Amino acid sequence: MSKDSIKMELNNNQIERYSRQIVLKEIGGIGQKRLLKSKITIIGLGGLGSTTAYYLAGAGIGNLKIIDFDYVDLSNIHRQILHFTKDINKKKTESAFEKLTSLNPDCNIEKIDGKIVPKNIESIIKNSDFVIDGSDNFSTKMLINDACVKLKIPFTIAGALRYHGQIITVVPKKKTTCYRCVFGNITEEASGMSCSQAGVIGVIPGIMGSIEAFEAIKYLLDFGELLTNKILFVDLLTNQYNYINVFRDVECLTCGDNSNINLMDSGSEINDKC
Amino acid sequence: MSQKNITELDIKGKLCPMTFVYTKLALEKLKSGDTLNITLDYPPAVENIPENCKRQGLAKILDIKQLKDDIWSISLEKI
Numbered sequence A: 001m002s003k004d005s006i007k008m009e010l011n012n013n014q015i016e017r018y019s020r021q022i023v024l025k026e027i028g029g030i031g032q033k034r035l036l037k038s039k040i041t042i043i044g045l046g047g048l049g050s051t052t053a054y055y056l057a058g059a060g061i062g063n064l065k066i067i068d069f070d071y072v073d074l075s076n077i078h079r080q081i082l083h084f085t086k087d088i089n090k091k092k093t094e095s096a097f098e099k100l101t102s103l104n105p106d107c108n109i110e111k112i113d114g115k116i117v118p119k120n121i122e123s124i125i126k127n128s129d130f131v132i133d134g135s136d137n138f139s140t141k142m143l144i145n146d147a148c149v150k151l152k153i154p155f156t157i158a159g160a161l162r163y164h165g166q167i168i169t170v171v172p173k174k175k176t177t178c179y180r181c182v183f184g185n186i187t188e189e190a191s192g193m194s195c196s197q198a199g200v201i202g203v204i205p206g207i208m209g210s211i212e213a214f215e216a217i218k219y220l221l222d223f224g225e226l227l228t229n230k231i232l233f234v235d236l237l238t239n240q241y242n243y244i245n246v247f248r249d250v251e252c253l254t255c256g257d258n259s260n261i262n263l264m265d266s267g268s269e270i271n272d273k274c
Numbered sequence B: 001m002s003q004k005n006i007t008e009l010d011i012k013g014k015l016c017p018m019t020f021v022y023t024k025l026a027l028e029k030l031k032s033g034d035t036l037n038i039t040l041d042y043p044p045a046v047e048n049i050p051e052n053c054k055r056q057g058l059a060k061i062l063d064i065k066q067l068k069d070d071i072w073s074i075s076l077e078k079i
């Protein structure tokens, strides 16, 4: 996002494409131009990341960086909306790149094939205005949390399993509660998180990924309210949508008053995408 | 003392909601107090443009005139 975003002009095609957003009081042409200048990184192109990427590309985010190491599997397709049956065995980044560029040619897509690890995360996210977590495991979420807090980049982390989802947004510059403040003591085993074993209905990562996309847009254009210092829990089975207030831990290893973030401690193995 | 400018916007041939979209984009380029004179030929927009400008706090309605059978003009002052 830069000041010169105001100087660029929307062409007639863009005015038509984004007309339903420009009409919105909070967006207008000024907001639309800012979106076109924005840079967002999406880590993981599974159920969450596919959905977020779809709506962010559609909304006209000018620069999307997409990361995944995995290949499209037949069992992914019921929920991972960027991947089609013809894409089985294709790299998810390639499959996503094809759909997103075709969805919106305004959107510059940079694809990175590979795992996000402590060694590469900082260079991958460093110029981003916002980071989206689309991973499916705690260690990657913690790594994203720690790296984003370290670089003071705002981000949203979501999870989706069975019929349930949860989501939190963190704005490090405003010292809002980070993911580790809330989930710092949960281990991968205790979390019991795995789509392949627990199962997941396709719509739940779709809903949570959609919310992630709008968190990014609200942050970039500075309107509405973010899911900071609270977690939204969604239970589609019983239609319960609960917010739980969460508080910053002054002794948090990541965002606490005396923290000294070492990403090598964050862990990073990635399992299958939810 | 800032100078008040008058800008013309011809949106004949545009339908809703594009009539409002082009009006809004034109208003964004003006300074507070500037005037935007719109020429249009889509009847529902004669109500929709002023209504949406009021609702979003974009402009005051200075004047609405029917110039011909199917041509209207709306004058707005940017807020």
Ligand SMILES: [Zn+2]
Pocket (backbone or CB within 6 Å): A177, A178, A179, A180, A181, A182, A248, A249, A252, A253, A254, A255, A256
């Ligand atoms: Zn923390």
